[in-house]
Amino acid sequence: MARQVELRCRCGEVRAVVTSVSPRTVNRVVCYCDDCQAFAHQLGGADLLNANGGSDIVQVAPSTLTFVQGQSRIVGVRLSPKGLYRWYANCCNTPVGNTLSPSVPFVGILAQAFEGGAPAVDEIAGRPIGAILGKYAVGEPPAGSTGLNLSLVLRAVGKVLVWKVRGKAWPHPFFKRQTREPIYPITVLSREQRDALRPLCGPQSNAQATGRV
Secondary structure, eight states, rough: OOEEEEEEOTSSOOOEEEESTTTTTTTEEOOOOHHHHHHHHHHHHHGOOOOOOEEEEEEEEEGEEEEEOOOGGGGEESSSSSSOOEEETTTTTTTEEEOOOOTOOOOOOGGBBTTTTTOOOOOOOOOOEEEEOOGGGSSSSTTTTTSSOOHHHHHHHHHHHHHHHTTTTTTSSSOTTTTTOOOOOOOOOOOOHHHHHHGGGSOOOOOOHHTTT
């Protein structure tokens, strides 16, 4: 049975609701890519990553996510000019969603951003169904995370296609419908800024050596 859940930043200034959440309506995976790791470190949020540098992501249809408080605190960053839009609350540097362009309708939300964190998400959306890009994991890659998981890929693509066909791309929580432009301010990291984060990510990261993850 699908349910509505709340999303909030760490300090509580930014709040949102996500409707129609169930194991069948969302996609939940753990991503170990170095960009997700870099984003967490950019925000000073290494504690958002698991012991191997993974991000627990719940992918939802854009129209199911609605911000109800603190929109003035939402900003975005791209790690490169063509990278994902990574949105966060600048009051406490809490990630509140990752997106591509609105033509690819999905929003990836960290499980910790939901009210009650990962345990609450387990109950409502089910546990992660797999892991991806384990070659970038800190330390030993988790089992099953390094190869191509065709079932995960097909499920993710299927969700996006269904959401697009069913009109769940709009209203979008991060883009204007008329112009497809971002609603909130965006910063693009310079190559130097992105490169400065690389030593904190991946199998031989400084973060692992210093116990920051």
